[in-house]
Amino acid sequence: MVAVATALSAGTGPAEAAPVRRAPAGGFEELIVASSMGPVKVQVQWAARGGSSALYLLDGLRAPADHSQWTTDTDALRQFAGDDVTLVFPVGGHSSFYTDWYRPSSTNGQPTTYKWETFLTRELPEFLAGYGVSRTNNAIVGVSMGGNAAMTLAAHHRDQFRFAGSFSGFLNPSYPLWNQVMRAAMFDEGRFNIDDMWGVAGDPAWVRNDATAQAERLRGLPMYVTSGNGVPGPLDLPGGVGNTINAAGIEAFSVIAASTFRDRVAALGIPARVDFTTGTHTWPYWQQSLTVARPMILEALAGDR
Known part of the structure; x- marks a missing residue:
């Protein structure tokens, strides 16, 4: 059974959980966290021994409203079950790029303005601190839409994140x-208007939210960037020809972006692990990427545990 811890108040600001000395030791919960966007569900797997470090995991463009796909489409929970790291799965963010938008989307009747950067770097850490989760000893990884977000959030909030990973992320949006490409994808996935996110092309928000453009800010941060090459491989589902073709096409864009990022950090002399594999834009490959990243994540977070 999933326990639900509610942190809503009559006020407009986020309500923190009652302070405790250590995070719960193990177990899975669903939390409801107040934010400027309204209540946000956050699924967590608590650190096995009540440690304070955390790993944030971000979904892709089709992020469901009721759960994180990391919890259903990968074995992330099992992979980290014995580790003293809390897994944090924000739920929602459909076509948001986990960023602070200028205004609500004007083409689909969106009632509120997405403010995901504010949530992930201010409201949620403040809430989790009440459970003993560190505000400063965290890692962040994301897939697809969430990949670029993970890198840019780490770039702009170095005091919060000690590791960043992008799996098939679009790392050069400017x-x-x-x-x-993003305009078409976001309109197709929910009729979202990209101009309401970062303004028209050339607006400074595009560069601010571009992991490749912000590479210098990532200097000294352990990073893992990976992409498939768009060629179907052993993890593609047999019989799913239509889905595989779509996933292959999307990954062909991802590998270009990852290559651009690799070349940029190399030119700047910034160490980063960048891997290219056979495969498409789909969850079995991202589960595999998390397996590769796990030792790097644990090492990056080991200092304060």
Whole structure:
């Protein structure tokens, strides 16, 4: 049974959980956290021995409203079950790029303005601190839409994150081609208007939210970036020809972005592990990427545990 811990108040600001000395030792919960966007569900697997470090895991463009796909489409919970690291799965963020938007989307009747950067770097850490989770000893990884977000959030909040990972992320959105690719994808996935997110192409918000453009801010941070090459491999589901073709096409864009990021950090002399594999834009490959990243994540978080 899933326990639900509610942290809502009559006021407009986020309500923190009652302070405790250590995080619960193990177990899975669903929390409801107040935010400027309204209540946000957050699924957590508590650190096995009540440790304070945490790993944030971000979904892709089709992020469901009721659960994180990390919890259903990968074995992330099992992988980290014995580790003293709390897994944090924000729920929602459909077509949001986990960023602070300028205004609500004007093409689908969105009632509130997405403020995901504020939530992930201020409201949620403040709430989790009440459970003994550190505000400063965290890692963050994301897939697809969440991959670039993980890198840029780490770039702009170095006091919070000690590791960042992107699995098939779109790491160069300010490049002219990406504006149109993202525009089409976001309109198809929920009729969202990209201009309401970061303004028209050329607005400073595009560069601020571009992991490749912000590479210098990532200097000294352990990073793992990976992408498939778009060629179907052993983890693609047999019989799912249509889905595999779509996933192959999307991953072909991802590998270009990852290559651009690799070349940028290399030119700056910034160490980063960047892997290219056979595969497409789908969860079995991202589960595999998390397996590879896990030792790096644990090492990065080991200092304060």
